[in-house]
Amino acid sequence: MIPEESRFASDPAELLPEVPGLPAGWQVGAPDPADRFDVAALTRLLRDHERHGRGWPGSGVDDVLVEVSEHGLRMRENLVVRDAAGDIRAWGSVHDRAGGRMLFVHIVDRSLEGALADACSDLLLVWAEAQARSVGEARGLAVQQIDTGAFEGDRRQEHWLRGAGFERVRRWWQMSRPVEAGETELVPDPDAWSDRGVRFRRLSDGERPAEADLRAVHLVLEEAFRDHFNGREETFEEFVHRLEEDPGHAWHQWWLAEIVDGEHPEPVGALVGTLSEGGTGPGGSYVSYLGVRSAARGRGVARGLLATIVADASRRGHDRVGLEVDADSSTGADRLYLDLGWRTRYVTESWHRHVVVGDLLPG
Incomplete structure (x- = not known):
């Protein structure tokens, strides 16, 4: 179930001690999702982080709003470091992803160097550790x-x-495949087709699919990924x-x-699947999840x-399909x-740390 209130x-001030190294006038707090300047600053930080990490930026405002908007804050919390002029120079975001698994975004302005950059990083890391204890305690974990992640x-x-x-x-290959116009004929119809006793069908033309179909997708993926690396049980409500x-969410990109x-x-x-805008060129499709029992x-x-x-991507005029393996x-x-x-x-790489949750440690 999705909690009524955040577990973070x-x-x-409840979590952070005095962190040495920040200049006079620098402050920490939460970003304001209603402030377009804050959202723009976070978008710049994220895109610059991507540019340095892999050579080009890919995220936009919508990606930032997933982390900081009111809609997402039941499962997330954010912290920013502002300089004396009020500009955001570092950003941390934590996501209560599933039982026992907390995602952490850690971004420090690439123009900061030396002890000042280290101080901003230390602050985000101390805050994330404290948030891990908070969410772990709320979930009753030891x-x-x-x-x-990192590039x-x-x-x-x-x-x-x-x-x-x-x-x-862990390491993850971020893969892409070009899509050609003639590949519209790869299958008889992306809406529904069959082969050797298996039927493939799109769940919706845009509206929310039937509850039974959504639950079927959830159950298939839970089983398919149960023994995969870092698999964690996720409730149906959390999943949807x-x-x-x-x-890039689009109901018409779900197939069973x-x-x-x-x-x-x-x-x-x-x-x-999800969709991505093409900017000045064709759009793309992305395989967020693919699971087989x-x-x-x-x-x-x-x-x-x-x-x-x-x-389906070919019929939409997309020029690529991406996925992670x-x-x-x-x-x-x-x-x-x-x-x-x-x-x-x-x-990309996955980096993990396991935090003991206070008095809940066994024994």
Whole structure:
């Protein structure tokens, strides 16, 4: 269930001791999502962070609003560091993602150097640790994981995370595949088609899908990812709420695969996609989730779902389909994507730290 109130502490003063190194007049607090200058400043920070990390920016205002808007704050909390002129120079965001897993965004202005940049980073890291204890205690946990990310090769970020006790635990290939106009014919119809006893169908033309279909997608993905790296149980309400927040969310990008050669259709695969704007060029599609139940593997379900979103993207005039794959997985999923035309554009990393939650430690 989605909590009525946030599990985080909203007052930075409750969590932060005096942090040395900040100049006189610098302050910490929460950003104002209604202030266009704050939102613009956070967008600049995020885009500059991406530019330094992978060579180009990709995020926009909508990505920032997911983190700071009132809609998202039941599951999130934010902290910013302002200089003496009131300009935002560092930003931290925490997300109560699922039981035992707290996501953490850690961004320090790239123009800051030396001791001042270190001080801003230290403040964000101390705050995140305290928030991990807050959300972990609210969930009744003994240990709370902090899960944050970095671009491969970002030495500054690696230095700060390693120094704060984080461990690099995983690498992720961020892959993209070009889409050609003729690929509209990859499948008979992205709305619905069948092959070898498996039916692939779009859940909606734009409206919220039927509750039973949404629950079927959730159950398929929960089973498919149960044994994957850092898999955490997520309630149906948490799952839908989180995906609806995505700036590229579109109900017509959800597909279900069902075995139909039995008495009743059996959901065995699901693909949740999102859309991205093209700016000055064509847009793109993105595979946020692709899962197949173990009992149905080997029946072409994953290939069929991927062909469906590519054909749909082609019909929409999109020029690419992106996805993320676990670079360290032993499942061989990367071979499927390579075989179907996906190539790695850049690599990201997962860094974890496990925080003991006060008196709840066993024993």
